[in-house]
Amino acid sequence: MPRMSVPPDCPLCRESGGTLVWHDAQWRVIRVDDVDFPAFYRVIAQAHVGEFSQLEAAQRVRCMALVATLEQVLIERLAPTKINLAALGNMVPHLH
Numbered sequence: 001m002p003r004m005s006v007p008p009d010c011p012l013c014r015e016s017g018g019t020l021v022w023h024d025a026q027w028r029v030i031r032v033d034d035v036d037f038p039a040f041y042r043v044i045a046q047a048h049v050g051e052f053s054q055l056e057a058a059q060r061v062r063c064m065a066l067v068a069t070l071e072q073v074l075i076e077r078l079a080p081t082k083i084n085l086a087a088l089g090n091m092v093p094h095l096h
Contacts, residue, residue, distance in 0.1 A: 012094035013048050026059065027066055039078055043067050045095040052087065052095060063095075 011017070018030035025046065032040040043066045049055060055063065071083050090096065 010048060010092070010094050012044055012092055012096060017042060017044055017096065027063065029066065029070060039074060039080065041070055041074070042096045043070060049095045050093045055095070 016028065016030055018032040020028060020030055021041070022029045023046070028044050028046060030042050030044060032042060034040050043063060045055075045063075052060060052063070067085065071085070074080060074083060
């Protein structure tokens with residue numbers, strides 16, 4: 001995974017970003033601790049990468065496979081009316 005220089009104030013480099021659910025060397029899945037959104041999960045790059053387009057093709061495929069797996073688990077376990085996937089407008093310049 002390409003690595004950008006790590007800004008000292010990047011919260012997703014310093015902290016997990018929430019309750020750790022799963023991880024490997026390149027990715028982690030966390031549940032965001034937000035009372036207003038109890039089923040808010042994120043797939044986060046372990047390395048400091050700012051944008052999806054900065055990943056190599058295989059890493060983009062892996063990222064989206066993780067997103068799809070997470071979506072399937074949420075559908076099976078929680079039976080929501082709709083899943084919302086979002087990737088635009090993030091305030092933190094760290095891929096999540």
